[in-house]
Every structure is written in structure tokens, then in C-alpha cells.
Amino acid sequence: MNNRERAMAALHYEPYDHLPVVHFGYWEETRQKFLEEGHITAEEARSDRLTALRQGFDFEWSAGSGINTGLRPGFAREVIKDLGNGARHVRNGDGVVVLEREGATSIQQEIAHLLVDRSSWEAHYKPRLQFSAERGISQTHIDALAAKEKGEHPTGIFIGSLYGKFRDWAGVTGTSYIYADDEDLYAEILNTLGELHYQVLEETLRRCPKGLFDFAHFWEDICFKTGPLVIPSVFEELVGPHYKRLTDLLRAHGTTIVSLDCDGCIDSLLPVWLQNGVNTMFPIEVGTWEAEIAPWRAKYGRELRGVGGMNKNVFALDFDAVDAEIERLRPLVALGGYIPCPDHRIPPTAKWENVVYYCKRMREVF
Amino acid sequence: MSTEILANLSLAVQKGRAKDVEALIAQGLAEDFTAQQLLEDGLLTGMNLLGVRFKNNEVFVPEVLIAARALNKGTLLLKTQLVEEGVKPIGTVVIGTVQGDLHDIGKNLVRMMLEGSGFQVIDLGVDVAPETFVEAVREHKPQIVALSALLTTTMGSQRGVIEALEGAGLRGTVKVMIGGAPITEAYANEIGADAYTADAASAAQMAKSLVAA
Numbered sequence: 167m168n169n170r171e172r173a174m175a176a177l178h179y180e181p182y183d184h185l186p187v188v189h190f191g192y193w194e195e196t197r198q199k200f201l202e203e204g205h206i207t208a209e210e211a212r213s214d215r216l217t218a219l220r221q222g223f224d225f226e227w228s229a230g231s232g233i234n235t236g237l238r239p240g241f242a243r244e245v246i247k248d249l250g251n252g253a254r255h256v257r258n259g260d261g262v263v264v265l266e267r268e269g270a271t272s273i274q275q276e277i278a279h280l281l282v283d284r285s286s287w288e289a290h291y292k293p294r295l296q297f298s299a300e301r302g303i304s305q306t307h308i309d310a311l312a313a314k315e316k317g318e319h320p321t322g323i324f325i326g327s328l329y330g331k332f333r334d335w336a337g338v339t340g341t342s343y344i345y346a347d348d349e350d351l352y353a354e355i356l357n358t359l360g361e362l363h364y365q366v367l368e369e370t371l372r373r374c375p376k377g378l379f380d381f382a383h384f385w386e387d388i389c390f391k392t393g394p395l396v397i398p399s400v401f402e403e404l405v406g407p408h409y410k411r412l413t414d415l416l417r418a419h420g421t422t423i424v425s426l427d428c429d430g431c432i433d434s435l436l437p438v439w440l441q442n443g444v445n446t447m448f449p450i451e452v453g454t455w456e457a458e459i460a461p462w463r464a465k466y467g468r469e470l471r472g473v474g475g476m477n478k479n480v481f482a483l484d485f486d487a488v489d490a491e492i493e494r495l496r497p498l499v500a501l502g503g504y505i506p507c508p509d510h511r512i513p514p515t516a517k518w519e520n521v522v523y524y525c526k527r528m529r530e531v532f
Numbered sequence: 533m534s535t536e537i538l539a540n541l542s543l544a545v546q547k548g549r550a551k552d553v554e555a556l557i558a559q560g561l562a563e564d565f566t567a568q569q570l571l572e573d574g575l576l577t578g579m580n581l582l583g584v585r586f587k588n589n590e591v592f593v594p595e596v597l598i599a600a601r602a603l604n605k606g607t608l609l610l611k612t613q614l615v616e617e618g619v620k621p622i623g624t625v626v627i628g629t630v631q632g633d634l635h636d637i638g639k640n641l642v643r644m645m646l647e648g649s650g651f652q653v654i655d656l657g658v659d660v661a662p663e664t665f666v667e668a669v670r671e672h673k674p675q676i677v678a679l680s681a682l683l684t685t686t687m688g689s690q691r692g693v694i695e696a697l698e699g700a701g702l703r704g705t706v707k708v709m710i711g712g713a714p715i716t717e718a719y720a721n722e723i724g725a726d727a728y729t730a731d732a733a734s735a736a737q738m739a740k741s742l743v744a745a
Contacts, residue, residue: 265634267634267659274634275634275635275636275658275659338593338594338597338637339597339640341594342593342594342595342597342598343597343598343601345594345598346548346594346598346601390593390637390638390713391638391712391713391730391731392731393589393592393593393731394592394593395592395593395594395637396592396593396594397591397592397594397595398592430713434589434592479684513684513685514685515684515685
């Protein structure tokens with residue numbers, strides 16, 4: 167078996183020889199630290215993939231070929247105000263003014279949003295969300311994927327976000343105000359996003375051999391530590407049908423594993439996704455709010471799969487802590503339909519030898 | 533003078549209806565309610581009820597944000613009368629996201645819930661250095677300092693603030709509350725914080741109990 171076959175077997179509850187060892191990338195600071203410690207070369211330090219291979223990981227789950235469902239064109243980057251000491255307010259590609267600091271790679275603080283009402287939607291955003299064939303995956307790339315037939319790693323199609331981008335453009339507070347002040351506009355924005363995703367995906371899949379993609383992947387990031395940043399009933403009503411339409415389309419083209427990256431406590435939104443064809447949760451934030459696949463599986467059954475749920479905090483400790491974490495994962499892996507993966511990017515607190523040990527032991531144990 | 537206005541004011545806050553809040557406050561003042569009554573028995577009652585429902589997962593972040601906007605509208609309209617009546621907040625909280633961390637959604641939710649519980653909140657923003665917290669404590673003399681962190685890599689800065697307060701001889705003058713995605717009760721105990729809460733509504737309740745103690 168190769169790693170593609172192993173991953174797909176695990177997620178379809180079929181036999182496999184051993185689990186692939188999967189990751190979700192690194193903080194840039196982590197790769198830099200590993201470089202300074204002499205573990206990797208400068209070339210490797212520029213690449214998650216190369217660093218991960220050196221540590222013993224097999225592949226990154228969410229890596230795939232993406233369709234373009236973002237703003238087209240994006241906003242031109244513009245420095246709004248220089249604050250001194252390497253800090254500045256900058257308008258980013260989403261039209262949002264953010265605080266940038268030299269050397270900081272974490273999420274930037276949002277200062278002001280352009281999308282606040284119908285006039286700003288119609289002037290700045292709606293025109294940038296029109297369908298065009300160029301948004302799809304190029305035929306050259308599709309042909310290359312098809313020529314490889316089934317490769318060493320799962321072939322994924324990265325679709326985008328049906329709400330998370332709206333949240334990026336207007337902010338959590340802004341999306342809430344738009345919902346309160348102009349419900350029709352709120353629905354129109356979400357319908358525009360849903361329709362654009364469908365058109366671009368449909369156009370791309372029409373040009374692909376059936377079953378080319380082993381899995382499809384969405385992201386949302388619309389939950390926090392104790393719950394959602396949206397109203398679940400509204401999300402179900404306005405976004406759920408778009409998920410259904412998209413996942414039906416994917417299934418018609420032979421893609422049955424549909425994963426979703428949504429940070430935070432997703433429990434109240436999970437049924438909406440599951441009912442609408444999203445069947446693989448990624449990550450499963452054990453380190454933040456003690457999430458685990460077991461209670462979800464008990465509640466929703468085998469249709470609910472997962473990739474994630476490995477507590478990366480043990481990378482900062484020692485081999486015993488890594489062993490204890492692997493033992494914690496043992497009964498979860500036994501459930502089937504589950505591939506452990508460190509949740510989110512590996513932080514600079516990780517010790518090189520602990521990550522290498524984790525990869526080695528995972529391959530031995532599972 | 534009908535107390536129905538107070539109930540309606542509470543409901544308008546819970547529903548996030550800022551225009552209704554505006555009209556009801558005008559009506560309440562015309563009917564000789566004091567600003568304190570309208571604030572405490574109308575606006576803050578509404579926000580407190582919403583906080584309980586938020587904690588119980590009956591309402592969600594967007595509804596809290598919309599309610600907070602309505603509440604702010606109401607308190608702004610009452611500001612002059614509240615000063616004239618000598619109404620004081622139930623306490624002062626200095627709040628901020630700790631150094632190295634630029635996240636503010638959680639911190640802002642806690643601020644809104646605190647304000648909705650009758651606290652004066654001094655919001656220092658994000659990426660706040662320990663010495664800035666110390667200066668704010670000296671200046672505003674709060675009962676509580678609330679520290680937010682989203683990242684595992686910045687949660688250590690909460691300890692730094694506590695140490696800075698100790699170094700400045702101010703630790704005994706304030707209670708320190710901490711929160712954020714990676715924060716736990718055990719971590720709060722480890723760094724010597726006085727309280728940890730998992731969500732914004734619990735934070736407001738905890739703050740009230742800390743100033744009442």
C-alpha cells in the first residue's frame with residue numbers, strides 16, 4: 167500500500183498495513199529554529215513539506231489543488247499609516263485594514279473593514295466575486311494530476327470557504343451587524359459565495375476524469391473556544407444548502423471524503439456540516455478545548471470521520487509525554503475512520519527530537 | 533410611571549434593537565424614571581439575561597454583539613443624567629490582550645459583558661506590555677485586571693504581567709483574571725492568577741463575585 171491507499175482505507179474503515187503520519191505544517195519560527203539548531207538546511211527551512219519529510223512525516227492532509235473562489239482581483243496592498251517601529255496599518259488583499267508588525271507572522275489585528283453595508287458590498291465586493299473560467303484549476307494541472315494516476319499521497323481539491331471569507335471581509339462584529347441591519351444583504355452575500363463556489367467547482371470537475379480527487383477540503387474558522395461565531399440556525403438555513411449542493415456535485419464526480427477545517431468548538435455546527443455532506447473534521451482541537459473524535463462518533467456514527475486531534479503540546483516536553491499521547495490516541499485510532507494529526511501548525515516550542523520520535527513511534531504503533 | 537418600560541428596555545437590549553432602546557429611554561426619562569433605573573433595571577438587566585442565555589448556548593456571539601451595540605447606544609444616551617445622579621460603576625476592570633498577541637475577539641466579548649454588568653472597563657487593546665498594565669493599574673486603580681491570550685506561545689505573557697504587578701508592589705491591590713483559548717484552571721493556579729473563566733458571560737459573573745468578596 168502507498169500512503170494514499172492507507173489514508174483512504176483508514177477513512178473508509180477498510181484494512182491498511184499502517185497509518186500514514188500526517189501533519190499540518192509549521193510556524194515559520196519553528197522552521198527557523200530548526201535551521202538555527204542545525205537540523206535542516208536553509209532550503210528545507212523555507213518549506214513545510216521538506217521540513218516535515220526530514221522529521222519523518224508522510225504528507226500534509228490539507229495540501230491540494232485549489233480553485234479560486236476569492237476576490238478577483240484582490241485589493242491592492244496599500245500602506246494606510248506608518249506607525250513607526252516597524253508597525254503600520256495596511257490595507258490587505260481582502261480590503262481590510264490590518265496592523266502589521268515586522269517579524270510577526272501570527273494573525274494580524276483587524277483595524278477597519280470595508281464591507282459594512284449594501285453600498286460597500288455592491289461597490290467593492292460583488293464585482294470581485296463573478297464567475298470566470300480562469301478561477302478553475304488549469305487544464306495543464308488537471309492533465310498532470312490525471313497522468314500521475316493515483317500517486318503516493320491523496321489527491322485533494324481545495325474548495326474554499328462559504329462563510330469564513332465573508333467573516334474575513336467584514337469581521338465578526340461586522341457580519342453580525344449586517345445580519346441585524348440588513349438580513350437580505352446577509353443572505354445575498356452568502357448566496358453569492360455559494361453560487362460562485364458551485365460554478366467554479368462544476369466547471370473544473372467537468373474537465374476532470376471521474377474520481378480524480380480522493381478528497382475535497384473546505385475551511386471556515388468560524389468557532390472559538392466555547393462555541394460558534396455564527397448563529398447555528400441561521401448558518402443551517404443559509405449556508406447548509408450550499409454545502410449540500412457542492413458535496414452532491416463532488417460525490418457525482420467520485421469524491422466521497424469531504425473534509426473541513428474549522429477551528430474552535432464546532433459542536434453546534436457539526437450536525438449542519440454532516441447533514442450536508444461534509445464527513446471529515448480537521449483539525450480536532452484537543453489542546454484547546456479538549457475535543458476528541460470518540461464522543462462525536464458515538465453521537466453521529468461512522469459517517470463522521472476525522473483527521474487531527476493529536477496534542478502537539480507534548481512536542482515541547484519529552485519522549486515519555488509523546489508516548490503517553492500516542493497511547494491516548496490508540497483507542498481513537500481503533501474506532502476507524504480516523505487519522506491522528508497534530509492540530510494546527512507545529513509551534514516553536516517543539517523540540518526537534520520529540521517530533522522525530524513521534525513520527526517514528528506513530529509508524530511503529532499504528 | 534409604568535415598569536413595563538423597563539421590561540421593554542431589557543427586551544430591546546436582548547433583541548439588539550438599538551432604535552427601540554433609544555425610543556424607550558426617551559419615553560422613560562419623560563415619565564420621570566431616573567437614569568439609574570433605566571440603566572440598571574432596563575439595560576443591564578437585559579444584558580445580564582442575555583449573558584445567561586449565551587452561557588447556556590441559547591444565543592450566540594452575533595446576538596451578543598448586536599445586544600452590546602444596543603446597550604452602548606442606551607448608556608450613551610443616559611451618560612449626562614447618570615453623572616448628574618452620581619451613579620457609579622460597580623467596579624473598574626483594566627483589560628487587554630497580552631504582549632505578542634494581536635487577537636481581540638475574546639477580549640472584546642469579555643469587555644462587552646463586563647460593561648453589560650455595570651463595570652467601567654479600561655481597554656488597553658492588544659499586544660499590551662506588562663509595564664503598560666502596571667501603569668494602568670496605578671492610574672485607574674481597578675479592582676480587577678483581566679488578561680487575554682489566544683496562543684500557546686503568548687499565554688506565558690500572562691505570568692509576566694502578574695510578575696510585573698508583584699514587582700511594582702501592586703499585586704495585592706487587584707484581582708487578576710485570565711482567559712483565552714489555551715488557558716485552563718490549572719494554568720491559572722500555576723501562574724498565581726485569582727480566577728480563570730472559559731467564556732465571556734462567566735467572566736462577568738466572576739468579576740462581580742470578585743468585587744463583592
